[in-house]
Amino acid sequence: MLSGLILIPLLGALAAWFIPSERGRPWVLPVVGIVHLAMTVEVLLVPPAPSPGRWLQLDPLGTLVLLSVSLLFLACAVYAVGYLNYRQERANRPLCAMLLVCLAAMTLVAISHHLGLLWVAMETTTLAMAPLIYFNRNARSIEATWKYLLICSVGIALALLGLLFLAYSTVVARMEPTLLLDPLVANASLLSPAWVKAAFVFLLVGFGTKMGLAPLHTWKPDAYGEAPGLVGALLSGGLVTCAFLGLMRVYQICTAAGGDGFYQDALVTLGLVSMATAAVFMARQADFKRMLAYSSVEHVGLLAVALGLGKGALVGALLHLVNNGLTKGVLFLTAGNIHRSYNSKRCEHVKGAMRRLPWSGGLFMAGFIAITGSPPFGPFVSEFSILSSAFVQGNSLVGGLALLLLAAIFIGMAGTVLPVVMGEPTRVEHTDYRDRFLTVAPPLALMAAVLLLGIWLPEPLRRIVAEGAQLLGGGR
Amino acid sequence: MNTVADQLIVLVMLINFAALGTGRLAVAIRAVALQGVILGILPVLIHSFSWHLVAITVGLILAKGILIPSLLTGAITKARITREMEPFIGYVPTLLIGAVLTALAFAFAAKLPLAPAHQGLLFVPAAIATLLTGFLLLVTRRKAISQVIGYLVLENGIFLFGLLLTEAMPVMVEAGALLDLIVGIFVMGIIINQISREFSSIDTSRLTALKE
Numbered sequence: 001m002l003s004g005l006i007l008i009p010l011l012g013a014l015a016a017w018f019i020p021s022e023r024g025r026p027w028v029l030p031v032v033g034i035v036h037l038a039m040t041v042e043v044l045l046v047p048p049a050p051s052p053g054r055w056l057q058l059d060p061l062g063t064l065v066l067l068s069v070s071l072l073f074l075a076c077a078v079y080a081v082g083y084l085n086y087r088q089e090r091a092n093r094p095l096c097a098m099l100l101v102c103l104a105a106m107t108l109v110a111i112s113h114h115l116g117l118l119w120v121a122m123e124t125t126t127l128a129m130a131p132l133i134y135f136n137r138n139a140r141s142i143e144a145t146w147k148y149l150l151i152c153s154v155g156i157a158l159a160l161l162g163l164l165f166l167a168y169s170t171v172v173a174r175m176e177p178t179l180l181l182d183p184l185v186a187n188a189s190l191l192s193p194a195w196v197k198a199a200f201v202f203l204l205v206g207f208g209t210k211m212g213l214a215p216l217h218t219w220k221p222d223a224y225g226e227a228p229g230l231v232g233a234l235l236s237g238g239l240v241t242c243a244f245l246g247l248m249r250v251y252q253i254c255t256a257a258g259g260d261g262f263y264q265d266a267l268v269t270l271g272l273v274s275m276a277t278a279a280v281f282m283a284r285q286a287d288f289k290r291m292l293a294y295s296s297v298e299h300v301g302l303l304a305v306a307l308g309l310g311k312g313a314l315v316g317a318l319l320h321l322v323n324n325g326l327t328k329g330v331l332f333l334t335a336g337n338i339h340r341s342y343n344s345k346r347c348e349h350v351k352g353a354m355r356r357l358p359w360s361g362g363l364f365m366a367g368f369i370a371i372t373g374s375p376p377f378g379p380f381v382s383e384f385s386i387l388s389s390a391f392v393q394g395n396s397l398v399g400g401l402a403l404l405l406l407a408a409i410f411i412g413m414a415g416t417v418l419p420v421v422m423g424e425p426t427r428v429e430h431t432d433y434r435d436r437f438l439t440v441a442p443p444l445a446l447m448a449a450v451l452l453l454g455i456w457l458p459e460p461l462r463r464i465v466a467e468g469a470q471l472l473g474g475g476r
Numbered sequence: 477m478n479t480v481a482d483q484l485i486v487l488v489m490l491i492n493f494a495a496l497g498t499g500r501l502a503v504a505i506r507a508v509a510l511q512g513v514i515l516g517i518l519p520v521l522i523h524s525f526s527w528h529l530v531a532i533t534v535g536l537i538l539a540k541g542i543l544i545p546s547l548l549t550g551a552i553t554k555a556r557i558t559r560e561m562e563p564f565i566g567y568v569p570t571l572l573i574g575a576v577l578t579a580l581a582f583a584f585a586a587k588l589p590l591a592p593a594h595q596g597l598l599f600v601p602a603a604i605a606t607l608l609t610g611f612l613l614l615v616t617r618r619k620a621i622s623q624v625i626g627y628l629v630l631e632n633g634i635f636l637f638g639l640l641l642t643e644a645m646p647v648m649v650e651a652g653a654l655l656d657l658i659v660g661i662f663v664m665g666i667i668i669n670q671i672s673r674e675f676s677s678i679d680t681s682r683l684t685a686l687k688e
Contacts, residue, residue, distance in 0.1 A: 116645055120652035127656065130663050139674045143683040146667055150623060153660055154614065154630065160653070161607070161634045167641050172591045177641055179649075194589050222686040 001039075001048040002056045002111050005066075006104045008035055013100035017093060025096050026084045029077035032100055033070075036107075040070040044460065054182060055114045060468035064318055065245045066110040067461075068325045071449065072237045073103050075442035076230045079333050082438025083230060086340065094131045102128040102234065109242040115163055115179040115249065119156070122210065122246060125239055126152045132234075133227040144219075144226035151219040152210060159206020159246070162199045166253070169195035181249060188256035196257050203250045204266060210243035211300045212293075213270050214277035221281075224293035225345070229336015232289065236296040236332060237325035244303055244321060248472060251307055255473045267308030268398055274301025275405040282412035288338070289345045291416045292331050295371060298409055299324045305402055306386040307472075311393060314469040316385035322461075323370075323378035323453055326446050330367035333443040334360040338420070341433040347416060352425035359435040361421045363443045368417045370450050372410045378453030481521045484514050485598040488636065489578060492609040495629060496574045497567050499559050501621055505548045508628050511606075512540020515635050519642060528647050535654050536635070544628065544661050551665045552621055555672035565616045574609055581605035599640055607633030618681045620668045624661065631657060 012032035019025045043058055044067065050057030084092045105128060108121035134145040163179060170177050172192035212220040224232045254263045278298035285291040306317035337360035342350045354361035370377035390399030494507045516536030519529045585601035610630025614623055638645065675682050
């Protein structure tokens with residue numbers, strides 16, 4: 001059952017590669033997306049047995065990541081049919097095949113309990129995304145792809161060194177060398193503390209690069225800015241989620257190993273630096289897709305802060321992981337629509353999107369309101385629970401700083417988004433791209449999910465989040 | 477530990493300097509290929525025989541000694557370049573920095589809390605020195621292909637450390653890691669070709685359209 005979740009997208013990728021018709025090929029994406037989501041829901045209701053050797057198994061953290069990746073992928077897949085139908089001048093074979101390979105790799109990250117395997121899957125997502133960022137085949141997208149590939153490859157190589165350090169800490173402790181999660185967590189207190197600490201630093205740098213924590217985020221605005229909207233959605237909602245899962249696995253081991261608060265402090269500091277960087281670069285951002293990249297830097301920062309705070313903030317962190325992924329899906333997909341319609345992503349050209357594209361403009365606006373943490377949407381609930389936990393823990397400095405930065409980011413982001421959606425339309429060359437069912441329904445569905453999570457948390461999801469927080473050593 | 481392995485590790489560190497000091501890309505590619513082949517031979521020398529080790533050796537030699545160098549050589553032939561012109565820092569200064577970093581690596585490794593069996597081995601300082609050399613290449617060179625070579629040297633450093641732990645890494649995971657590396661270099665090669673077509677050069681300092 002678990003391996004089926006990986007095999008189906010891979011078979012889909014093979015099919016997509018061999019289907020000759022440019023118009024027919026994109027339909028493979030939603031078909032695989034639906035099957036994948038159905039299987040995900042099934043493993044959620046009936047937990048499957050772990051694979052022999054316990055390499056592949058589904059725990060609450062993995063389930064949560066799998067669910068949000070699967071939902072987001074289905075939305076992007078449906079969108080892709082409409083989008084690729086409009087962009088018939090580009091061959092879509094690499095895009096379709098690589099999206100599916102990426103889905104398989106992200107699934108493997110979610111269900112892998114062997115850290116080496118998790119690393120291989122994570123590196124595969126990096127490589128599979130590179131051709132997707134290069135979809136537009138111009139000088140700017142080459143530059144973005146090169147920066148993305150080199151920085152992320154080096155980052156992920158450092159994460160491998162971190163994993164080797166982790167394995168070495170078992171050697172120093174005279175244990176059987178292993179990289180399986182369960183024995184590492186169970187015997188964490190026996191591991192050599194110095195090597196675990198070194199491992200944590202390298203893994204934080206490695207997965208932090210992949211997530212885009214400042215100051216390791218430099219590839220992010222370029223890649224998000226130049227990639228098509230649906231690729232941006234998968235990068236910021238899918239890859240970030242997977243990289244954060246990697247970080248949570250490391251956190252599980254490190255907190256079980258104990259320590260003097262070094263891990264927590266490092267996460268909180270890096271998180272706050274990311275939020276501050278985002279606040280600075282978000283102000284007066286002239287390119288609305290790059291602005292979304294900085295919004296992503298902000299939210300991975302908030303996630304790192306929440307993980308560092310621990311205890312009650314962990315529930316908020318897990319909820320925010322889902323909320324952030326889904327809301328970023330709305331924002332990137334609608335930003336893609338606006339970009340196509342105006343044939344520009346510069347704010348001086350794009351004004352008054354609400355009139356040209358009432359649905360996309362409205363959803364972009366709603367996504368902005370949601371991602372900045374306003375009620376009644378999901379991110380409000382999760383951000384509120386993270387910040388309130390900071391104050392409850394007596395950590396007013398972190399809570400206060402985070403609150404201040406969130407306010408600054410709200411103002412900066414509003415300064416870019418409001419003119420784009422509401423402003424007076426300028427006379428620019430118009431394209432015939434308008435809102436269509438296939439490019440509007442997916443962000444609309446995601447938005448509805450974000451709204452739903454803001455007012456009502458379904459019982460199974462609540463249970464998974466609570467169990468996940470417990471795995472991370474949280475609770476009340 | 478036997479003396480042959482020690483000699484080979486010294487050779488790995490000397491190759492670091494060759495890669496730092498040369499301006500000819502073909503030489504740098506061959507140097508890194510040789511380094512990869514040595515990394516492939518080392519596990520057989522230091523561990524007792526097992527099929528797992530044979531698989532690692534064959535995989536490493538094929539990937540790092542043959543496949544990746546030929547991909548890179550293909551890329552420089554297509555882009556018609558032979559030399560790294562104007563690195564950000566000259567060759568002699570980078571050689572000196574490389575020497576300092578290697579010395580620091582030895583000092584640092586002596587302080588690490590290694591397992592008793594691994595104390596005093598050349599592995600750990602050589603791994604750290606190679607890693608740092610890779611970083612140095614990455615940040616001081618302009619040409620995309622030189623940066624890929626830097627990335628390869630960095631990876632070699634990590635593999636060198638990994639040789640202490642062959643038991644912890646199952647064959648499947650190692651094969652996966654190696655496959656990822658090859659595909660990664662392959663994709664980088666493709667992008668280098670695209671860069672040279674679009675900019676008529678693979679000088680990455682020209683990639684400056686995207687910034688704040």
